[in-house]
Amino acid sequence: MNGLKIHFWGAAGCVTGSKFLLETTSDRILVDCGMFQGLKHIRQRNWEPWPVPPSEIQRVLITHGHLDHVGMLPRLVRDGFKGPICGTAPSLEVARIVLEDSAKIHEEEAGRAKAEGYSRHEVPLPLYTLEDVRATLALFEPIPKDHWESAGDHLKFRFRFNGHILGACFIELVMADRHIVFSGDVGRPADPLLAPPERPVRADVLFLESTYGNKNHPDIDIESSLQEHINATIREAGVCIIPSFAVERLQTVMYLLWKLVRANRIPNLPIYADSPMGENVLDLFARFPHWHKLPMEDYRQMRRQIKVISEYRDTWKAIDDPRPKIVVAGSGMLSGGRVLTYLSQLLDRPTTRILLVGYQAEGTRGRNLLEGAHELKIFGKYIPVAAKVIQLDSLSAHADQGELLDWVSDISTPPGYIFLVHGEPTAQDALRVKLENEKGWLVRIPGHMETIEINTSLL
Template structure:
């Protein structure tokens, strides 16, 4: 009997680093290939080679283009991967943007660390370089949403629309008649920009994300909260800084702010979008209109309503602009990117507000701000935080607990096993109980690097 082993190389007991290795005599597949983010112990593992024969991997299947699902790809190639990296066209475009940006940040941070001498390593090295990314892109191969791809004589894969971000899918794999479903990150039922996720109909083995498995998103008055923050920013002649994920969240924020202005709910306050990556993602929206709800007129009006910042010179001009203003800049968890420059320069002012939108992983600067940090370490120095901190949870691109449970309710069979991944341990324990309560399904929470055997 053919045996299939699944090893959890990431996204297990943590929200980041998703990598699921399927190993059989017939075929070897990685579903997602993300980097770890958050705690130092997790991030250190990005520097370690994978405990598998990388040169034997036939395919990488990408559910979507976020860094915690694709960011390890250049390292995989450096370790000898020479197969195909499959994803939808928007996913591969997003992955390209994110990998290029990530490599540039790694190179800049290594250069800065060496110049200022704050790294423990001599010399400090980037995790990977822009040249590594160029080599990685050669393995990209796009597939259509809903298309069944033959990976081997007894293995097919189908990528199905999943909301969350543009291009995102869940993956339905059939191996020797067994259906394995990898949820990727499940999107929201109601989203400003995206259509509702499709739902799986059958799953012998289900690998499902658990980011918000312990709770639903609050029923927030998002427009009212943003309106109040804008009014406060104008009144105090300050700056509203919104750290944002460059993919989806940034575009959603642009849309929300434009709609508020269009409905005369906020005045024409200057809005600066300082995220070269986010600007590139806007172009992906323009190229793939079938993947989102925006019509061309809305897209054009939304883009015209903001000032797009591309160069560092413009970043400093924005910081020095004395007018009350809104700045949307990456990254969403304040782990890197242009937003660090704004926080470093403006967070000492009481007239500054930092609005966090969405999930903040453990030990990220975003989580520390939420927990009331009075200083943040940036570039080897501690920056005092006197800015006000606000939080919007309901803008998350991840399904909440009820939405996750609903996403599974069209599955007609009883899965042989459900694996809970992409979540923090306490969250997954609650989610496991909820799934058992509603469906009576057999759930398992795998440990990092655990291997399970699936009989085929």
């Protein structure tokens, strides 16, 4: 096997929709199958037909369970894919939670659009349904970390720990003694809940994420920053809203808030964690204790300290609670979830503080807030922005530029091909320049739907 085609179906020139098809003369392997998010013209890609019939793909490998890496799996299965979907056990459990939640949201939005008549379509349809998700879950195949698994005549692969979120890994594939590495999303070395990412030592072909390829996260004391903003919220008798990704970021924020209360650095005020999906992910920390570094006794105390909201009626009780309070709610980019209910009621109050603690993709409400939007459209209505908006970059789950350069530092022989993916153009170009100037590596930035052929015998 000398020929390898790589099809860049997603996360090429943008941060979301990760999908990379590897094609040889005998195999087609899809790495990640994520949903596009953000700007409307990018989201519309989710409705486009597959370039290759899904029935002709033998296997899917997922790096981790975030929606932009697994969110299109139910549509792939509905459209004919029947092979195994491989990932680590915690990644597949996270994916299950994320996909079930996503399907419910799509079904509810289609129903709401039909009832309220704000869709251009006479009969709005969901992108996929819970039934599609159930068919997808039947194909999940957990693979132990660090275990080499055969996948066809010329290919084997393994998952290696990568931080970022529970279960996340980078993928090493070997084709005819050529090593192909997919970074997935690289975590941070000082994550409060996860161990530092492992590093690849060989990569003939490297796919490297570049979300923060143009910046380094500020070196600040995140606990002190949270303490400052929460105490300011109390002085103003307001509400501190922390939109959080339900997977990992919500649990990390909960842990940091619990530590502040325990150390008497903030008062014992009401703290609400409002995300049914986040609660389900929180349960996974007890099921997979060897995948994180949170002591189980701390975990149990944290759960007792913070009020976790499951029922939607309790969301309204939290809103009506007149006391100063902290609300941690999904979603992290304000693209959906319970946080929108809070914002619909509290965004127009100057005593509200919104702490953005994760990446805000272009076209999302979170990015609009960061860029100074004076109003947000929520549930079909425009809400004026009077709240204070603060970004806390140091809580990001993505490696920054320096940490990405460190992550590839054990690769002694320059890769024959380096593809920068999962980043916006300015971030990708900045990382490209760094890699070329500091390491002398030749870097490529593929375009959406581009196909590149590689002669592996020349690597």
